[in-house]
Amino acid sequence: xxxxxxxxxxxxxxxxxxxxxxxxxxxxxxxxxxxxxxxxxxxxxxxxxxxxxxxxxxxxxxxxxxxxxxxxxxxxxxxxxxxxxxxxxxxxxxxxxxxxxxxxxxxxxxxxxxxxxxxxxxxxxxxxxxxxxxxxxxxxxxxxxxxxxxxxxxxxxxxxxxxxxxxxxxxxxxxxxxxxxxxxxxxxxxxxxxxxxxxxxxxxxxxxxxxxxxxxxxxxxxxxx
Numbered sequence: 026x027x028x029x030x031x032x033x034x035x036x037x038x039x040x041x042x043x044x045x046x047x048x049x050x051x052x053x054x055x056x057x058x059x060x061x062x063x064x065x066x067x068x069x070x071x072x073x074x075x076x077x078x079x080x081x082x083x084x085x086x087x088x089x090x091x092x093x094x095x096x097x098x099x100x101x102x103x104x105x106x107x108x109x110x111x112x113x114x115x116x117x118x119x120x121x122x123x124x125x126x127x128x129x130x131x132x133x134x135x136x137x138x139x140x141x142x143x144x145x146x147x148x149x150x151x152x153x154x155x156x157x158x159x160x161x162x163x164x165x166x167x168x169x170x171x172x173x174x175x176x177x178x179x180x181x182x183x184x185x186x187x188x189x190x191x192x193x194x195x196x197x198x199x200x201x202x203x204x205x206x207x208x209x210x211x212x213x214x215x216x217x218x219x220x221x222x223x224x225x226x227x228x229x230x231x232x233x234x235x236x237x238x239x240x241x242x243x244x245x246x247x248x249x250x
Contacts, residue, residue, distance in 0.1 A: 037063050081105060099151050104128075124169035131157035134230030135176030140223045141190070141198055142214075144178040156182040160192075160237040165244075172231040175223075180214065190218065191246035192238045197222045201247040 038060050052058075062070070070076050081103060085094055098105045104125045137152050138145035146153045158177045161167030177185055184190045189204045200219040206212045226232065 035062060035066050036060060078105065096148065096151060096153070127169040127174065128157035130171055131174035132176045134171055134174075134226050135224070136227055138176065138224065139178040139181055140175050140226075141181045141218055141221070142178060143224055146178075154179050158182045158185055160233045161240045162186075162245075165240075167237065167240075172234040173237045175233060181218075184215065185241075186245070188245045188247040189215070191242055192223070192233065194235065194238070195222075196232055196238070199246070202249045203247045 038058055061067075070080075081098075082105065085097060089097065094105070097103075132152055132155055136145075137147070137155065139155065144154065146155070156177055156179060158175045159167045159169075160173050160175060163169065167173050175185070181190060184204075189201045191199050191201065193199050198218040198221050200215055204215060206215060223232070
């Protein structure tokens, strides 16, 4: 049981009445057992919040394949982007923080589906393979606000960030003339999006702002020479 096996210099277990804890689910439940980081570790993290994001990333990288990063963070309620941004903020005070909840808000506003292709896969209640993409990149001053976000499947998020996909002023999708596919699948998954309108968002959820779309068109989208 990981709850017991995690006990170490970082993690401690305690029963509600101080009784010895046995390695069984029933024993742990009867004892109202709880687990927590040791006080000295908590003090260290409070003194340097940057360590939270760094520690979480290290633990996930050492123990799981990257595919599990998003589901694990969602399951434990960890906004890893915000935690890692706190690390950057700690070393770069002038850098804007990411807003916790941005991903959840954008995905919900786009009805938990890719705004371009409609992909809506999930594992249980948790979206799987869906990202909250910034239209105007966060690194370039883009805000963590709904009108700067698009829910995109992992494939179309990467292509959007690389400039293979973009948006027209009327919020229809456009495909870069530099994009080349050598297979039927590569053509089908991208070329058919050209000229297609973004899927309608949920009521009261804003569409990407014209300013953010223009920035992406000018700075990211790969136009013809």
